[in-house]
Amino acid sequence: MSGIAYQQITEEKNGIKVVLEFPAQSEQTDILRQEIKSILLCALREQLQKSHNAGRELHLSDD
Numbered sequence: 001m002s003g004i005a006y007q008q009i010t011e012e013k014n015g016i017k018v019v020l021e022f023p024a025q026s027e028q029t030d031i032l033r034q035e036i037k038s039i040l041l042c043a044l045r046e047q048l049q050k051s052h053n054a055g056r057e058l059h060l061s062d063d
Helices: 027-061
Strands: 006-013 016-023
Touching: none
Parallel strands: none
Antiparallel strands: 006 016
16 A cells, blocks of 8 residues: 555445545645635735725825
8 A cells, every 4th residue: 555545435326336536635735725825815915905005096186
């Protein structure tokens, strides 16, 4: 065995059994997803702040 943990889904229908096995998500994958999520949230906040400030500047110049 290779020592890789697998998740398994078993489905049986009409006498046919299908077993799907795929590698379980590693801790590194979870950490990577959290880092990507953090980066994207930061970029979104920056864009929203820029949009908010730009709209405020336009509104103030209309006075």
